[in-house]
Structures are given as structure tokens and as C-alpha cells.
Amino acid sequence: MSGVLFSFEGIDGAGKTTQVALLSQALEERGHRVVCLREPGGTPLGEKIRGLLLDRTEDPPSPVAELLLFAAARAQIVATRIRPELEAGSVVILDRFTDATFAYQGYGRGLPLDQILSLEGIASGIEPRRTWYLDLDSEESNRRRTLRGEAPDRLESEGDTFRDRVRAGYLERARSRPARFHVVDASQSVASIATRILQEALSLL
Numbered sequence: 001m002s003g004v005l006f007s008f009e010g011i012d013g014a015g016k017t018t019q020v021a022l023l024s025q026a027l028e029e030r031g032h033r034v035v036c037l038r039e040p041g042g043t044p045l046g047e048k049i050r051g052l053l054l055d056r057t058e059d060p061p062s063p064v065a066e067l068l069l070f071a072a073a074r075a076q077i078v079a080t081r082i083r084p085e086l087e088a089g090s091v092v093i094l095d096r097f098t099d100a101t102f103a104y105q106g107y108g109r110g111l112p113l114d115q116i117l118s119l120e121g122i123a124s125g126i127e128p129r130r131t132w133y134l135d136l137d138s139e140e141s142n143r144r145r146t147l148r149g150e151a152p153d154r155l156e157s158e159g160d161t162f163r164d165r166v167r168a169g170y171l172e173r174a175r176s177r178p179a180r181f182h183v184v185d186a187s188q189s190v191a192s193i194a195t196r197i198l199q200e201a202l203s204l205l
């Protein structure tokens with residue numbers, strides 16, 4: 001495959017969507033064809049699954065159902081969007097990917113990590129060339145989300161201890177996959193984060 005896959009990770013409000021947009025714009029200005037996709041979603045089926053996962057409901061998915069819904073959405077976006085774009089030579093930038101499942105369903109929900117790792121192979125089978133994990137504490141995450149003023153979705157309305165476990169999951173990923181998974185201090189300014197990430201991205205293209 002001639003394209004390159006990048007992903008952004010981090011808890012709510014860490015700045016993923018902000019940085020995806022900036023990186024995408026900077027790479028397009030340099031002549032790259034860039035496709036940005038969000039997880040879960042990015043396909044008509046995936047967007048429906050996104051609703052099932054994130055809407056507040058009286059009948060929320062059990063932890064295992066949640067894991068499998070994320071996996072189904074991922075299998076769809078990998079098959080119908082990510083692989084074809086990479087084969088066509090695009091730079092594909094993902095707003096969350098497999099590391100989020102490890103952090104949220106593994107560390108956050110406490111599902112067995114070996115099962116999550118084997119699902120990665122089934123649902124995805126591809127790894128980003130580089131993942132930027134925007135590391136933020138739950139206090140600052142809450143502050144930014146309050147500023148944004150949107151009603152929290154089902155996963156966002158989990159408490160601080162859940163987010164702290166998710167953060168520990170992401171940091172474990174950084175320890176076990178240091179070449180791919182880079183930790184960025186998300187409390188820095190938007191511009192300085194974007195500058196560092198663009199330099200790294202350009203060095204990989």
C-alpha cells in the first residue's frame with residue numbers, strides 16, 4: 001500500500017479534532033491527498049453504529065456488546081474506506097482507532113486485554129505509521145468540555161475515575177509501542193502541538 005496511515009488519540013477534549021484539521025490542512029497545502037475519518041463512523045453503517053454506541057439510552061450496550069459494536073464499525077471503515085484510500089496513495093488521518101478500544105474497553109471497562117488484542121487483528125489488521133496521543137488530565141478535559149457547552153454523549157458522561165483508567169491504558173500503549181505511539185503534552189498551545197506533529201508527519205512521508 002502506497003499511502004500512509006496516521007491516528008490521533010486522547011480523552012474527550014484533548015484536542016484530537018483540532019489537530020486532525022490542522023495537520024490535514026498543512027499536508028494538503030504541501031500537495032498531499034488527505035482523507036480524515038472519525039471512529040466510530042466514517043461510513044453510513046459506521047455512523048449508524050456510532051449512534052448506537054454514543055446516544056444516551058435506557059438500554060445501553062453491555063461492555064462486551066460495546067466492544068463488538070466498535071469492532072464492527074472498525075471492520076467496515078477499514079474495508080470500505082481506509083484500505084482503498086491507502087492503496088490509492090492517500091494520507092489517511094484517523095480521529096481515534098484501535099488504541100481507543102484498548103484504553104476505553106480494556107482499561108476503562110475492564111474487559112480482558114488478550115481478547116481485545118485478538119479482536120484488533122480481526123477488525124483491523126492494519127497499524128498506523130504514527131499515532132499521536134494527546135495526553136490531558138481529567139480536570140482539564142472537564143474544563144474544555146464545559147467551555148464547549150455541548151451535552152455529553154454516553155461515553156463522555158462516564159466520570160473522572162473512568163477517564164483516569166482510560167488515560168492509564170493509553171500510557172500503557174505508549175510503553176509497549178514506543179516507536180509508533182507518541183505521547184504529546186496536550187496542555188501546550190494548539191500551535192506548538194501542531195508544529196511538532198507536522199514536523200514528525202513530514203519526516204514520515
Ligand SMILES: Nc1ncnc2c1ncn2[C@@H]1O[C@H](COP(=O)(O)OP(=O)(O)OP(=O)(O)O)[C@@H](O)[C@H]1O
Pocket residue numbers: 010011012013014015016017018019144145147148186187188189190193
Ligand atoms: N491545546 C489546546 N489548548 C487549549 N484548548 C484547546 C487545545 N486544543 C483544543 N482545545 C479546545 O478544547 C476543546 C476540545 O478540542 P477538540 O474538540 O479538538 O478535542 P477532541 O479531542 O476532539 O474532543 P472529543 O473527544 O470530545 O471529540 C475545543 O474547544 C478546542 O478549541
Ligand SMILES: [Mg+2]
Pocket residue numbers: 016017018095
Ligand atoms: Mg473530537
